[in-house]
Amino acid sequence: GMSTLKANTFTGTTSAGSIVVTGEGGSTTTNLQQGLCKAWYDLDETGTAALDDNFNCASVTDNGTGAFTIAWTNSMSNTTYASLFGGTSQSDIGTTAVATGSHTILTRQGFDGTSIDLDPIYSGIFGDLA
Numbered sequence: 001g002m003s004t005l006k007a008n009t010f011t012g013t014t015s016a017g018s019i020v021v022t023g024e025g026g027s028t029t030t031n032l033q034q035g036l037c038k039a040w041y042d043l044d045e046t047g048t049a050a051l052d053d054n055f056n057c058a059s060v061t062d063n064g065t066g067a068f069t070i071a072w073t074n075s076m077s078n079t080t081y082a083s084l085f086g087g088t089s090q091s092d093i094g095t096t097a098v099a100t101g102s103h104t105i106l107t108r109q110g111f112d113g114t115s116i117d118l119d120p121i122y123s124g125i126f127g128d129l130a
Contacts, residue, residue, distance in 0.1 A: 010032075017033060018031060018032075018033060019031070019032040019033065020032070034128075036126075037055070037124045037125065037126060038056060038074075038076065038081070038125050038126060038127060038128075038129055039054070039055055039056035039057055039072055039073075039124075039125035040057075040122070040123060040124040040125065041053070041054035041055075041057045041060075041070060041122070041123055042054065042120050042121075042122055043060060043068065043070070043119075043120065043121040043122075043123070044119040044120060044121075045062075045066070045068060045107060045117035045118050045119060045121060046117045046118070046119045049061075049062040049068055049117075051070075052120065056072055056073045056074055056125075057070055057071070057072060057073060058071040058072060058073045059071045063104065064115075065115045065116065065117055066106050066107040066108060066115030066117060066118075067096070067104065067105070067106050067115065068104065068105055068107075069097075069102050069103070069104040069105075070102060070103060070104075070105070070123070071101055071102040072101055072102060072125075074129055074130070075100045075101040075129070075130045076100045076101075076125070076127050076128060076129060077100065077127075077128040077129060077130040078100060078127070078128065079098045079099060079100060080127065081098075081125055081126060081127025081128070082125070082126045082127060083095050083098070083103055083105075083123055083124075083125055084123060084125075084126070085105070085122065086121075086123075087107065087118055087120060087121040087122060088118050088119070088120065088121075090109060090110040090111055091108070091109065091110055091116075091118050091121070092108045092109070092110045092113070093105060093106070093107050093108075093121060093123075094106060100130060103125075105121070105123070107121060
């Protein structure tokens, strides 16, 4: 039969912050904490910028057309984390500054590079939390 495990906290036995999970093929392992998304957001840049939905995001600051800083509730441990982006068609999105407590993005029209406020812009943040 099927078993159910219920817990509020998982802690590694060798290292409290490290839990190894066997991969789908059964022959490799992966670190659970390394594979988790540490922050994500759905940003509406039009009008008054707003995080329509998010995880681990404290605030958004409008720095001008197409330029926004998203601050993390819980900081990253370094600035080498990955910021993955998506959004409306023909948009070009990237970071202009990366800090442990935030990243700053710029959105432009993909066909001519003009800065523009768009809705929606999506991002997922992967790396090590502080």
